[in-house]
Amino acid sequence: MRVVVFNENHHERTRPEVRARYPDGIHGLLAPSLAALTPYDVTTATQDQDGYGERVLGADVLVWWGHLRHEEVPRDLVERLRERVLGGMGLVVLHSGIGSRLTRALLGTSCAVRWRHGDDRQLVWTVKPGHPIAAGIPQPLVIEEDEMYGEPFDIPEPDELVFVSGFTGGEVFRSGACYTRGAGRVFLFSPGDQECPVYHLPEVRQVIANAVWWAAPAAPVGPPPRNEQAPVGWWR
Amino acid sequence: MRVVVFNENHHERTRPEVRARYPDGIHGLLAPSLAALTPYDVTTATQDQDGYGERVLGADVLVWWGHLRHEEVPRDLVERLRERVLGGMGLVVLHSGIGSRLTRALLGTSCAVRWRHGDDRQLVWTVKPGHPIAAGIPQPLVIEEDEMYGEPFDIPEPDELVFVSGFTGGEVFRSGACYTRGAGRVFLFSPGDQECPVYHLPEVRQVIANAVWWAAPAAPVGPPPRNEQAPVGWWR
Amino acid sequence: MRVVVFNENHHERTRPEVRARYPDGIHGLLAPSLAALTPYDVTTATQDQDGYGERVLGADVLVWWGHLRHEEVPRDLVERLRERVLGGMGLVVLHSGIGSRLTRALLGTSCAVRWRHGDDRQLVWTVKPGHPIAAGIPQPLVIEEDEMYGEPFDIPEPDELVFVSGFTGGEVFRSGACYTRGAGRVFLFSPGDQECPVYHLPEVRQVIANAVWWAAPAAPVGPPPRNEQAPVGWWR
Amino acid sequence: MRVVVFNENHHERTRPEVRARYPDGIHGLLAPSLAALTPYDVTTATQDQDGYGERVLGADVLVWWGHLRHEEVPRDLVERLRERVLGGMGLVVLHSGIGSRLTRALLGTSCAVRWRHGDDRQLVWTVKPGHPIAAGIPQPLVIEEDEMYGEPFDIPEPDELVFVSGFTGGEVFRSGACYTRGAGRVFLFSPGDQECPVYHLPEVRQVIANAVWWAAPAAPVGPPPRNEQAPVGWWR
Numbered sequence: 001m002r003v004v005v006f007n008e009n010h011h012e013r014t015r016p017e018v019r020a021r022y023p024d025g026i027h028g029l030l031a032p033s034l035a036a037l038t039p040y041d042v043t044t045a046t047q048d049q050d051g052y053g054e055r056v057l058g059a060d061v062l063v064w065w066g067h068l069r070h071e072e073v074p075r076d077l078v079e080r081l082r083e084r085v086l087g088g089m090g091l092v093v094l095h096s097g098i099g100s101r102l103t104r105a106l107l108g109t110s111c112a113v114r115w116r117h118g119d120d121r122q123l124v125w126t127v128k129p130g131h132p133i134a135a136g137i138p139q140p141l142v143i144e145e146d147e148m149y150g151e152p153f154d155i156p157e158p159d160e161l162v163f164v165s166g167f168t169g170g171e172v173f174r175s176g177a178c179y180t181r182g183a184g185r186v187f188l189f190s191p192g193d194q195e196c197p198v199y200h201l202p203e204v205r206q207v208i209a210n211a212v213w214w215a216a217p218a219a220p221v222g223p224p225p226r227n228e229q230a231p232v233g234w235w236r
Numbered sequence: 237m238r239v240v241v242f243n244e245n246h247h248e249r250t251r252p253e254v255r256a257r258y259p260d261g262i263h264g265l266l267a268p269s270l271a272a273l274t275p276y277d278v279t280t281a282t283q284d285q286d287g288y289g290e291r292v293l294g295a296d297v298l299v300w301w302g303h304l305r306h307e308e309v310p311r312d313l314v315e316r317l318r319e320r321v322l323g324g325m326g327l328v329v330l331h332s333g334i335g336s337r338l339t340r341a342l343l344g345t346s347c348a349v350r351w352r353h354g355d356d357r358q359l360v361w362t363v364k365p366g367h368p369i370a371a372g373i374p375q376p377l378v379i380e381e382d383e384m385y386g387e388p389f390d391i392p393e394p395d396e397l398v399f400v401s402g403f404t405g406g407e408v409f410r411s412g413a414c415y416t417r418g419a420g421r422v423f424l425f426s427p428g429d430q431e432c433p434v435y436h437l438p439e440v441r442q443v444i445a446n447a448v449w450w451a452a453p454a455a456p457v458g459p460p461p462r463n464e465q466a467p468v469g470w471w472r
Numbered sequence: 473m474r475v476v477v478f479n480e481n482h483h484e485r486t487r488p489e490v491r492a493r494y495p496d497g498i499h500g501l502l503a504p505s506l507a508a509l510t511p512y513d514v515t516t517a518t519q520d521q522d523g524y525g526e527r528v529l530g531a532d533v534l535v536w537w538g539h540l541r542h543e544e545v546p547r548d549l550v551e552r553l554r555e556r557v558l559g560g561m562g563l564v565v566l567h568s569g570i571g572s573r574l575t576r577a578l579l580g581t582s583c584a585v586r587w588r589h590g591d592d593r594q595l596v597w598t599v600k601p602g603h604p605i606a607a608g609i610p611q612p613l614v615i616e617e618d619e620m621y622g623e624p625f626d627i628p629e630p631d632e633l634v635f636v637s638g639f640t641g642g643e644v645f646r647s648g649a650c651y652t653r654g655a656g657r658v659f660l661f662s663p664g665d666q667e668c669p670v671y672h673l674p675e676v677r678q679v680i681a682n683a684v685w686w687a688a689p690a691a692p693v694g695p696p697p698r699n700e701q702a703p704v705g706w707w708r
Numbered sequence: 709m710r711v712v713v714f715n716e717n718h719h720e721r722t723r724p725e726v727r728a729r730y731p732d733g734i735h736g737l738l739a740p741s742l743a744a745l746t747p748y749d750v751t752t753a754t755q756d757q758d759g760y761g762e763r764v765l766g767a768d769v770l771v772w773w774g775h776l777r778h779e780e781v782p783r784d785l786v787e788r789l790r791e792r793v794l795g796g797m798g799l800v801v802l803h804s805g806i807g808s809r810l811t812r813a814l815l816g817t818s819c820a821v822r823w824r825h826g827d828d829r830q831l832v833w834t835v836k837p838g839h840p841i842a843a844g845i846p847q848p849l850v851i852e853e854d855e856m857y858g859e860p861f862d863i864p865e866p867d868e869l870v871f872v873s874g875f876t877g878g879e880v881f882r883s884g885a886c887y888t889r890g891a892g893r894v895f896l897f898s899p900g901d902q903e904c905p906v907y908h909l910p911e912v913r914q915v916i917a918n919a920v921w922w923a924a925p926a927a928p929v930g931p932p933p934r935n936e937q938a939p940v941g942w943w944r
């Protein structure tokens with residue numbers, strides 16, 4: 001099972017304070033953690049690398065972090081990734097990745113949110129106890145500092161809603177949502193702003209590891225569904 | 237279209253401060269408001285009245301407020317009300333009514349919540365803009381003081397989630413949830429503790445009126461579905 | 473309320489037997505029927521017309537029939553239509569329109585089906601009695617001859633499943649499915665092959681009229697949701 | 709993991725032709741099969757046994773077949789079983805068991821169906837490829853002879869719809885439906901009339917084994933959720 005952690009890797013390269021927080025990039029912190037918390041082979045890909053497209057297309061489970069450079073991901077790559085999800089690839093979308101071309105292509109909505117950079121504490125509440133993505137996660141999961149993402153969040157009705165967050169400022173957010181698209185499973189998990197040390201929290205990394213487990217395909221990733229002609233009188 | 241507002245009417249009769257808040261009972265405040273905000277005929281029924289069962293069984297849309305005396309509602313009445321919902325009666329469940337025998341019978345779960353009497357402010361956020369129950373409701377709807385109901389809330393995945401609330405204490409709650417059962421529509425709306433003047437807020441009464449509109453059956457309420465034998469060769 | 477019936481209008485112009493069946497085009501049969509069955513203003517647009525894009529973008533409810541020329545609908549028009557649905561426009565997708573760029577963009581899946589041109593009878597069963605789209609529709613709705621669309625149908629789990637069809641050949645199909653995207657409502661209705669006189673059946677036209685009613689926006693169609701910055705300390 | 713196969717065991721004891729078909733009872737055929745197809749400990753319980761209630765209450769996954777004697781299952785046992793599902797017990801409901809008190813208590817609806825004893829062939833189509841319950845199941849699964857169950861089937865909108873069946877007589881049925889209730893998973897699978905040798909088909913037993921895997925709790929079965937008082941100022 002090949003897990004690929006994709007990261008835009010823009011803030012880490014351009015902003016010293018982000019680099020100080022994530023000297024190896026968000027991907028560089030998450031990948032070893034996922035390798036330790038799952039039995040899977042975990043590699044990384046970043047948007048500033050040549051040929052990152054082939055790397056992400058080789059994933060069985062793709063973890064996606066992006067923010068400012070969504071529109072630079074080529075449309076044909078987005079379409080190929082969408083087809084790979086339909087063929088069974090799992091997708092775990094982190095924080096501002098919820099606004100990526102790929103997420104919008106799979107969900108059909110704008111994925112727009114209210115947001116605020118401030119001093120918000122985020123409490124992540126499990127609303128679906130017993131869901132595998134919530135296994136071992138404290139109730140609530142406390143994130144002392146994070147960007148606020150607030151409702152309304154323009155997504156389809158989730159197949160399963162696992163987490164809802166509350167913020168010091170009074171806002172709430174559906175912070176953990178499950179979808180199935182074709183044979184693929186998609187999980188959106190909203191915590192994790194680059195301005196805050198969210199991924200340094202073991203509980204947050206455990207959620208992501210749980211989500212990778214949950215999204216891992218049961219069978220090898222195949223081609224997307226195609227229209228198929230059925231013969232006349234196949235039954236009789 | 238006959239709307240019946242059912243109220244346990246226990247606190248209002250036994251606690252002076254609640255009576256001071258709702259001198260005519262919660263039902264006595266809500267019924268005229270719904271009559272003014274909808275084109276329907278609105279009456280009331282209270283648990284302390286003889287024959288209240290027949291009154292609620294006559295409803296096309298039933299609004300339900302209960303708290304301490306859930307278990308005194310006879311099981312056979314609960315079963316007849318459940319069958320009436322399956323036949324098309326709308327049901328709007330308020331506050332602690334979410335733990336009533338009828339709600340549990342229709343949803344199948346415990347409807348258990350975390351709760352706290354405190355000094356919480358409740359902010360009710362619309363997560364599904366464009367839903368008719370949210371029409372004209374401020375974003376957020378501010379309730380200066382209410383009992384806290386918090387997740388995990390043991391309900392089935394809602395067919396549509398309309399409102400999510402945040403509380404000063406940090407908790408969150410799925411405060412507006414839609415279900416269909418048979419031909420009937422069910423809406424759960426959690427604000428409205430007897431200790432707080434929640435139903436004096438016009439916006440809260442507007443939500444309830446919107447929910448009554450939404451839950452009103454399109455056709456006369458009929459019998460519940462029954463097993464039906466299909467003839468052999470009906471088609472050929 | 474402006475209803476626009478869009479039709480690819482390819483088969484009618486290129487195949488005499490289809491023209492004989494629909495001398496005014498499928499749109500030319502459906503539009504007057506919808507004008508008679510709803511209180512709305514109903515016009516048409518066809519893919520062979522210059523400027524059809526502006527016509528469909530002016531709709532409050534858009535009815536869409538397409539088949540061979542899906543990929544000729546410009547991507548930017550598809551994107552603008554998707555945003556209009558998110559802003560509240562209703563969309564009723566007919567037959568092979570379920571494979572259109574717009575449908576795929578809104579649902580995220582391939583919308584692939586099994587299919588067969590044969591001699592299948594289609595029986596359309598209502599699985600959600602009491603749903604407004606099924607109001608007044610016979611159980612089952614009998615279509616003596618139609619193209620077979622069979623499962624697996626690659627769509628997200630419907631918000632509401634209203635119809636399931638069975639075919640003489642033994643196949644089944646989720647033939648009436650409801651979704652919400654942003655403030656817009658989307659209904660997929662699969663009967664209606666150009667080779668068969670399906671839209672000459674009053675019951676089929678009634679389903680489409682019911683769907684137009686159901687999908688009609690409650691408020692004027694607005695812009696799609698956008699990310700919005702929330703102020704710091706807005707509450708305190 | 710303790711799997712208990714419950715069977716009413718009425719037809720097998722009272723009708724020679726059913727006994728000839730299932731000399732050890734339906735439970736006696738299914739239990740060894742599930743023991744062979746899963747790593748779990750599988751036992752049986754029948755309604756004619758004294759103390760069957762304690763046996764079924766000891767299950768981690770309960771498989772339920774019942775028909776004529778639903779109303780003889782004591783209400784308090786049904787309530788204790790419902791609470792056990794909420795605590796995490798998996799439930800796999802077979803054929804006419806969909807009308808049992810337990811199923812109705814968990815789903816809230818009548819679970820009414822159209823039905824016919826005839827000469828119907830049932831084709832079970834997978835509508836959700838990639839779902840674990842469909843793993844390895846032929847498309848379609850062919851049941852040469854079974855009782856017809858047809859729509860409308862009075863159930864809540866399934867969380868996931870896995871199978872839809874078509875019958876020779878023209879009817880269709882949602883024959884495989886998933887629900888979550890509390891921490892428990894529930895699967896309804898409708899094939900399996902006592903008059904037909906359905907459970908002698910290996911593919912049918914594989915579906916049931918897949919469902920037992922899917923419904924098996926990830927954590928030990930606990931008590932059902934209860935209302936819980938949250939402290940004031942727990943956070944500050």
